[in-house]
Amino acid sequence: MNIAWKEMKKSKAKFMILGSIVFLVSLLTFMISGLANGLSQESAGLIKDLPAGQFYMTKEADQTYSMSRVDRRIQKQILSKEKDATAFSIQMGFLNDGDGKQQSVAFVTATSSKQFKNVEKGEIVLDKSMEDNGIKIGDALTNNQYKGKFVVKGFVKHSKYSHASVAYISMEDYKEIYGTDEMQLIFIPEGGTVPTFSGMGSFSNQQFLNTISSYKSEQMSLNMIIWFLVVISGMLFAIFFYMMNVQKIGLYGILKAIGVKTSSLFKIMWTQMVFITVIALSIAIFLSQIFTRVAPTGMPFSLTTETTVQLSIVFLMIGFIGATLSGLQIKSVQPLQAIQQGEV
Amino acid sequence: MIFKIDNVKKSYKNGEVTEEILKGVNLILREGELTSLVGASGSGKSTLLTIAAGLQPASDGQIIFEGKNLTSMNAEQVRKIRAHQFGFVFQFAHLVPFLTVEEQLLLMLDVSESKLKIREQKKEVDKILKLVEMDHRKHAYPSSLSGGEKQRVAIARAIIHRPKVLFADEPTASLDSKRSKDVMTLISHLTKTLNIATLIVTHDEEMLSFADHIIKMSDGQILQKV
Ligand SMILES: Nc1ncnc2c1ncn2[C@@H]1O[C@H](COP(=O)(O)OP(=O)(O)OP(=O)(O)O)[C@@H](O)[C@H]1O
Ligand SMILES: [Mg+2]
Numbered sequence: 001m002n003i004a005w006k007e008m009k010k011s012k013a014k015f016m017i018l019g020s021i022v023f024l025v026s027l028l029t030f031m032i033s034g035l036a037n038g039l040s041q042e043s044a045g046l047i048k049d050l051p052a053g054q055f056y057m058t059k060e061a062d063q064t065y066s067m068s069r070v071d072r073r074i075q076k077q078i079l080s081k082e083k084d085a086t087a088f089s090i091q092m093g094f095l096n097d098g099d100g101k102q103q104s105v106a107f108v109t110a111t112s113s114k115q116f117k118n119v120e121k122g123e124i125v126l127d128k129s130m131e132d133n134g135i136k137i138g139d140a141l142t143n144n145q146y147k148g149k150f151v152v153k154g155f156v157k158h159s160k161y162s163h164a165s166v167a168y169i170s171m172e173d174y175k176e177i178y179g180t181d182e183m184q185l186i187f188i189p190e191g192g193t194v195p196t197f198s199g200m201g202s203f204s205n206q207q208f209l210n211t212i213s214s215y216k217s218e219q220m221s222l223n224m225i226i227w228f229l230v231v232i233s234g235m236l237f238a239i240f241f242y243m244m245n246v247q248k249i250g251l252y253g254i255l256k257a258i259g260v261k262t263s264s265l266f267k268i269m270w271t272q273m274v275f276i277t278v279i280a281l282s283i284a285i286f287l288s289q290i291f292t293r294v295a296p297t298g299m300p301f302s303l304t305t306e307t308t309v310q311l312s313i314v315f316l317m318i319g320f321i322g323a324t325l326s327g328l329q330i331k332s333v334q335p336l337q338a339i340q341q342g343e344v
Numbered sequence: 345m346i347f348k349i350d351n352v353k354k355s356y357k358n359g360e361v362t363e364e365i366l367k368g369v370n371l372i373l374r375e376g377e378l379t380s381l382v383g384a385s386g387s388g389k390s391t392l393l394t395i396a397a398g399l400q401p402a403s404d405g406q407i408i409f410e411g412k413n414l415t416s417m418n419a420e421q422v423r424k425i426r427a428h429q430f431g432f433v434f435q436f437a438h439l440v441p442f443l444t445v446e447e448q449l450l451l452m453l454d455v456s457e458s459k460l461k462i463r464e465q466k467k468e469v470d471k472i473l474k475l476v477e478m479d480h481r482k483h484a485y486p487s488s489l490s491g492g493e494k495q496r497v498a499i500a501r502a503i504i505h506r507p508k509v510l511f512a513d514e515p516t517a518s519l520d521s522k523r524s525k526d527v528m529t530l531i532s533h534l535t536k537t538l539n540i541a542t543l544i545v546t547h548d549e550e551m552l553s554f555a556d557h558i559i560k561m562s563d564g565q566i567l568q569k570v
Contacts, residue, residue: 003443003451010442010485254438257399258501259427259455336399339434339513340390 004271015276018240022280025233026315030288032229033307036222038300044215046090046108046161047208050115053189055208056200061184063201063211065090069182070200078186078197079111086113087183089174090161095124095141095150103133106161109174115187117156117168124150127165131155132297145177162214230314237315238322241273245326252330253338265330273323274316281312347373347396347509347541352405354391354564365391367564368405373509373541378532380552381545383561389545390513392561396543397430397511398422409509427455431502431540433512433531437494439486445473445497446482449504456505468504476500476530492523499527503534510535512544516551528554 008015041048056078061068075087088110094102105126110116117125124141135141140149150169159166175181188195194202203211210216245252252265285308295301354366365388373379381389395402398414407414409429414422439448449469458465473479476496486494495515502510512531516524532554535542544555552558560567 003440006447007442251440254440256423257426257432257438258452259423261423334400336394339394339399339438 004268019276019280027284029229033226034301034303037302041302042160042163042300051189055203056186059201065184068184082188085188087111087186089184104164105167106164108166109171119170121170121172123153125154125168127159128155128157130165234318237319241323242326250338252333253335257335269327277319348408350406352402354403375541376539377556378535378542379557380555381559387561388564393513398426429508431507431510433502433515435514435517437498444483452501452504472500472504492519510540510542
C-alpha cells in the first residue's frame with residue numbers, strides 16, 4: 001500500500017507548505033541566477049557568445065588586453081596561416097546622437113571574420129539596445145575624436161561589453177579615433193591543435209574572461225550570491241524535513257512496532273521528498289521560463305535551460321541529502337517510546 | 345505450548361546504580377488461552393510484555409516461540425516474527441492518522457506479507473471488521489472515531505494477519521466500564537475462535553473474569569499463578 005501517497009492526500013496543507021517553501025526558494029534562486037547571468041552577459045556578452053577557441057595577446061601586455069598591441073607583421077603572418085583567425089580591438093568610448101545626447105559604447109573593430117560584424121568606413125553597426133533607446137537606421141552619430149559622422153547601418157542582438165552597447169566600426173575609423181591600427185587581440189576558433197606564436201600569450205575563452213579583472217570580480221560576487229542562496233535553501237530544506245520527521249516520530253514508532261521495515265519508512269520519506277521537490281521545481285522552472293519571455297528588454301536577465309537543469313539537480317540532491325540526514329532519526333526511533341508516549 | 349518466557353531478567357542503568365526491574369520471570373502462554381497479568385503500578389508488567397513481544401531486549405533469560413529463542417535473534421529476524429506472528433494492542437489505539445479504518449488493516453496485511461490478492465484482502469478486512477462490529481465505519485479516519493471504536497479497530501489490526509500470539513497492555517484503560525467489557529469480551533472471544541495465545545495486562549479487577557489464567561506480579565517477580 002502506498003502510505004507515502006495516502007499521507008500526502010490526507011495532510012495536504014502540511015505538504016503544500018513544504019512544497020511552497022521549496023518552490024519559493026528555488027524560484028528565488030532561478031531568478032537571481034537569471035539576473036546574475038544577465039549581468040554577466042552585459043559585462044562580457046561579446047566574448048561569451050564567441051565559439052570556443054584561443055585568444056592571443058602580446059606577452060608584454062601582461063594579461064591586460066588593453067595594453068596589447070599586436071605587431072602588424074605578426075598579425076599578417078598569423079592571419080595568413082590560420083584562415084579562420086581574426087584580429088580585433090575593444091575600446092570604451094562615447095557616441096553623440098543628433099540631440100547631442102552622449103552614450104557610452106564599446107567600440108569594436110575587427111579584420112573580416114564570421115564572429116564580428118565588419119563595416120565600411122563611416123558606417124556603424126550597434127547593439128539592439130541602442131535601437132530600443134530610440135536610434136534608427138540611417139541616423140548620424142558623432143564622436144569627439146572623429147571628424148566625420150557615423151551612419152547607423154544596422155543592429156545586432158546581444159552584443160554588450162562592460163555594460164555598454166557594442167558599436168562596430170571600420171579599422172580606418174578606429175585608427176582615426178584611437179591613433180593606432182595595431183589590433184589588441186587575435187582570436188582563432190577551435191580547430192583541434194592550439195597553435196603557438198612567439199611573443200604571444202594564448203588564452204582559452206574562460207581564461208581570457210578571467211584576465212578582465214572587472215568581469216572576474218563581478219562574476220565572483222554574483223556566483224557567491226547564487227551559491228549562498230543554494231546553501232541557505234539546502235539548510236531550509238533540511239530544517240523543514242527535520243521538523244516533519246520530528247512530528248512523525250510517534251507514527252514511525254507505531255509503524256515499527258507493527259513490523260514495518262525501517263527501509264520502508266525511508267522509502268516513504270524519499271517518495272514524498274522527490275514528489276514535492278519535483279512539483280515545486282517544475283512550477284518554479286515554468287514561471288522563471290515565462291519570466292525570461294516577458295522580462296522587460298532593458299533588464300539584464302538570462303536564464304539558460306542548462307543553468308536551470310543544473311540548479312534543479314542541485315536542489316534535488318540537496319533535498320535528498322537534507323531528507324536523509326534528518327531522516328536518520330527514523331533509524332533510532334524505538335517502537336517502545338512511541339507506545340509509552342500515548343496517543344499520536 | 346507455543347510461547348515460553350524463561351527466567352527473563354531486565355535491568356536499567358540509572359546513572360551509577362543498576363535497577364533490576366524483572367528478576368527472573370517464568371511464564372507459559374498456550375493457544376486458545378487468555379492469560380491476565382496483574383500487579384501494582386511499577387511492578388514490571390509492561391516491561392515484561394514488551395520484552396515478550398520483542399519490542400525491547402531482555403538483559404538475561406530466553407523467550408522461546410515455536411522452539412526458537414527470540415533473544416538470540418537479530419533485529420530483522422525479530423521484526424519478521426513481530427510482523428507475521430504477533431499482534432499488539434496498547435492502552436491507546438495508536439492508529440495511523442492518515443489511513444481509513446479499512447486501510448489500517450490492509451497496511452497490516454501488507455506488513456505481514458499476506459499472500460492474498462487485494463480483493464481477497466478486502467474481503468478479509470470486511471470479515472474482521474464485522475467481528476469487531478466496525479464494518480459500518482470502514483471508510484472513516486481515526487480522528488472521527490470514539491475511543492472505544494478506535495480500540496476495536498486496533499484490536500482488528502492486531503488480529504487481521506492471524507497472529508499466533510496477541511499482546512495487550514491495558515487495552516481498556518481509556519474506556520468506560522461498558523466499553524471495557526465489550527472489548528474484553530471481544531478479545532476473549534477472538535482468543536478462543538482464532539486459537540490465539542493471549543497475554544493481557546490489566547488493572548481492572550472486573551476484567552479478570554475473562555481470564556483463563558491470572559498471574560500476579562510484584563516487584564519484578566511472579567507472586568502467584570491462579
Ligand atoms: N526505560 C526505562 N528506564 C528506566 N526505568 C524504567 C524504564 N522503563 C520502565 N522502567 C521502570 O521499571 C519499572 C516497571 O515499569 P513498568 O512500566 O513495567 O511497570 P508497570 O507494571 O507496567 O506499571 P503500570 O501499571 O503503572 O503500567 C518502573 O519502576 C519503571 O520506572
Ligand atoms: Mg504498564
